[in-house]
Amino acid sequence: MDDQQVHKGLVGVVADTTTISTIDPQGNSLTYRGYRVEELTEHRDFEDVVHLLWYGELPTAGEYDAFVARIRGYYGLDPAVDAWLRTVPVDAHPMDIVRTAVSIFGVHDPRHSALDRDVTLEQATRLLAQIPAVIAAHQRRRKGETTVPANRELGLAANFFHMYFGEVPHPDIVRAFETSLILYAEHSFNASTFTARVVTSTLSDLYSAITAAVGALKGPLHGGANEAVMHMLSQLSDREAARRWVDNALARGERIMGFGHRVYKNGDSRVPTMERALRAVAAQRDPGPLLECYEAVQEVVYERKKLRPNLDYPAGLAYHLMGFDTEIFTPIFVMARLSGWVAHVLEQRAANALIRPLAAYTGPSPRPVPLERR
Ligand code: COA
Numbered sequence: 001m002d003d004q005q006v007h008k009g010l011v012g013v014v015a016d017t018t019t020i021s022t023i024d025p026q027g028n029s030l031t032y033r034g035y036r037v038e039e040l041t042e043h044r045d046f047e048d049v050v051h052l053l054w055y056g057e058l059p060t061a062g063e064y065d066a067f068v069a070r071i072r073g074y075y076g077l078d079p080a081v082d083a084w085l086r087t088v089p090v091d092a093h094p095m096d097i098v099r100t101a102v103s104i105f106g107v108h109d110p111r112h113s114a115l116d117r118d119v120t121l122e123q124a125t126r127l128l129a130q131i132p133a134v135i136a137a138h139q140r141r142r143k144g145e146t147t148v149p150a151n152r153e154l155g156l157a158a159n160f161f162h163m164y165f166g167e168v169p170h171p172d173i174v175r176a177f178e179t180s181l182i183l184y185a186e187h188s189f190n191a192s193t194f195t196a197r198v199v200t201s202t203l204s205d206l207y208s209a210i211t212a213a214v215g216a217l218k219g220p221l222h223g224g225a226n227e228a229v230m231h232m233l234s235q236l237s238d239r240e241a242a243r244r245w246v247d248n249a250l251a252r253g254e255r256i257m258g259f260g261h262r263v264y265k266n267g268d269s270r271v272p273t274m275e276r277a278l279r280a281v282a283a284q285r286d287p288g289p290l291l292e293c294y295e296a297v298q299e300v301v302y303e304r305k306k307l308r309p310n311l312d313y314p315a316g317l318a319y320h321l322m323g324f325d326t327e328i329f330t331p332i333f334v335m336a337r338l339s340g341w342v343a344h345v346l347e348q349r350a351a352n353a354l355i356r357p358l359a360a361y362t363g364p365s366p367r368p369v370p371l372e373r374r
Pocket residue numbers: 009220221222223225254255256257258259260261262263305307310311312
């Protein structure tokens with residue numbers, strides 16, 4: 001085993017081929033099935049992008065209408081999940097709620113372990129419609145408010161605002177949210193997507209793969225970073241305080257959440273688009289000193305570490321200004337990334353090989369078992 005090269009964290013390992021998306025760190029671009037993601041945010045909505053990821057092409061007008069009708073047909077919160085939600089502690093973390101809810105959807109689906117492509121797409125369509133309803137219902141219970149039923153006239157982005165706040169905000173805010181969903185939708189073999197592919201590679205079902213992926217996304221080195229960004233920004237009062245805070249955190253050897261990326265080393269290509277969306281939200285909602293602190297943190301992290309922000313940095317502040325509670329940021333990421341996970345589940349299954357790496361053993365040499373307990 002001595003000659004085995006260890007790729008800790010699988011850094012630099014190409015684990016499989018994919019036709020879903022590609023990140024070009026040099027060209028600073030991300031494309032979904034060949035389309036630049038920035039262009040998709042300008043000209044398409046989230047439902048178009050989900051169709052692109054799941055079916056391989058943007059929908060025609062007829063396909064779009066049919067797809068949207070299928071999603072909206074699943075809008076009302078499932079009664080079994082609704083009943084379960086009423087039993088959970090109101091202070092349960094929304095990511096734990098989403099993870100468990102996905103599993104419960106599987107428990108109540110008689111075809112839960114079907115691997116058929118059409119059945120999987122139907123299950124995925126239902127999850128796409130239901131996860132926002134779960135997040136909104138739990139959030140309203142946390143606040144002691146009654147749930148707001150879905151509105152089938154609204155798309156996924158606007159309907160989420162409707163169920164969460166009981167109203168749909170200015171179109172610029174809905175558009176900014178839609179932009180974030182499109183940017184978060186897919187990102188190649190990131191940790192949660194790879195988790196979904198590992199589970200799928202054992203020929204396990206969609207619900208198991210998505211439940212595991214939600215668990216992987218929760219961690220602060222992955223999706224949890226958008227929440228951590230807001231916890232940081234909310235402690236800062238002005239530019240000077242922001243600079244001091246970063247200096248102290250770096251002196252303690254801490255990581256600044258929302259900065260750095262495993263693949264992008266010269267900046268995350270999604271950030272400029274999300275920053276424009278953030279500024280559109282800030283124009284509608286008073287950001288107070290937050291924008292100033294946001295800029296100061298960015299400046300000092302670059303000065304000290306030459307690190308640039310990733311998507312979680314502008315998205316975290318944008319979600320805060322939209323009015324969402326910080327604990328909801330990563331569940332919103334789930335709403336979006338479900339689309340990418342499903343595309344990868346289907347792709348993995350279509351040309352499956354069990355994902356099972358090796359390990360270089362560094363434990364004790366072989367030794368006899370003592371005959372008695374000492
Ligand atoms: N803050 C401070 N230092 C950071 C950093 C950050 N956010 N991200 C990386 N670094 C530093 C590391 O400490 C390390 O420094 P060293 O070589 O002096 O030890 C160096 O940069 C390389 O870090 P490494 O962990 O090897 O890079 P990676 O590619 O494995 O890490 C992340 C990628 C995303 C895990 C990492 O950048 C990070 O932890 N970011 C914060 C969490 C985050 O925003 N996650 C969302 C990602 S989209």
